[in-house]
Amino acid sequence: AQSVSQHNHHVILxxxxxxxxxxxYSYGGTVNLFWYxxxxxxxxxxxxxxxxxxxxxxxxxxxxxxxxxxxxxxNLRKPSVQWSDTAEYFCxxxxxxxxxxxxxxxxxxxxxx
Amino acid sequence: xxxxxxxxxxxxxxxxxxxxxxxxxxxxxxALYWYRQSLGQGLEFLIYFQGNSAPDKSGLPxxxxxxxxxxxxxxxxxxxxxQQEDSAVYLCASSLGVGDTDTQYFGPGTRLTVL
Numbered sequence: 001a002q003s004v005s006q007h008n009h010h011v012i013l014x015x016x017x018x019x020x021x022x023x024x025y026s027y028g029g030t031v032n033l034f035w036y037x038x039x040x041x042x043x044x045x046x047x048x049x050x051x052x053x054x055x056x057x058x059x060x061x062x063x064x065x066x067x068x069x070x071x072x073x074x075n076l077r078k079p080s081v082q083w084s085d086t087a088e089y090f091c092x093x094x095x096x097x098x099x100x101x102x103x104x105x106x107x108x109x110x111x112x113x
Numbered sequence: 114x115x116x117x118x119x120x121x122x123x124x125x126x127x128x129x130x131x132x133x134x135x136x137x138x139x140x141x142x143x144a145l146y147w148y149r150q151s152l153g154q155g156l157e158f159l160i161y162f163q164g165n166s167a168p169d170k171s172g173l174p175x176x177x178x179x180x181x182x183x184x185x186x187x188x189x190x191x192x193x194x195x196q197q198e199d200s201a202v203y204l205c206a207s208s209l210g211v212g213d214t215d216t217q218y219f220g221p222g223t224r225l226t227v228l
Contacts, residue, residue: 044219051214090156099144099215103156
């Protein structure tokens with residue numbers, strides 16, 4: 001079955017540290033990849049998405065992700081995190097041939113001042 | 114513009130009771146999705162409506178779960194004879210329904226607690 005894997009379940013960083021959250025997907029066909037963020041007490045928001053084209057995708061709030069087809073990866077990066085980036089981050093993909101999203105287990109990021 | 118809205122925001126019910134959860138999608142969005150977010154299972158797809166097509170019910174965990182979408186807009190998710198394992202946050206999302214490049218926008222969710 002198609003799956004999305006996030007290897008880091010909890011990440012703790014200090015402000016200004018660099019961030020990279022791993023995401024791997026299993027489907028080898030047409031890819032539609034997303035990163036969503038859920039801030040404490042808020043609903044899921046789209047950070048960025050990749051459908052085709054430039055494999056380096058820029059999102060909101062200084063986030064970016066790189067699609068590497070050979071590694072089936074779509075890692076999320078930010079060069080310098082802020083306390084306000086404390087949230088849970090979800091990688092997701094469309095299921096094969098369908099628009100329903102398959103989510104990774106999520107990564108809880110805590111940024112300390 | 115207004116986003117996806119859901120009601121109620123919180124629902125506490127007793128085991129065995131039926132509950133209805135409501136979703137109002139973004140105006141003009143033809144696709145509507147229900148997901149469930151629980152501690153043990155993470156985020157799971159439940160059901161998907163696209164226009165007038167038959168819904169994709171492949172994610173519904175049991176026949177106690179059903180959903181309908183009236184007039185191509187508002188949707189109601191019904192859980193009959195609730196069980197404690199149904200406790201979760203139920204999320205609704207909507208999208209334009211334009212195919213492979215579609216983006217889903219999520220509502221705030223309904224937190225269901227079954228006692």
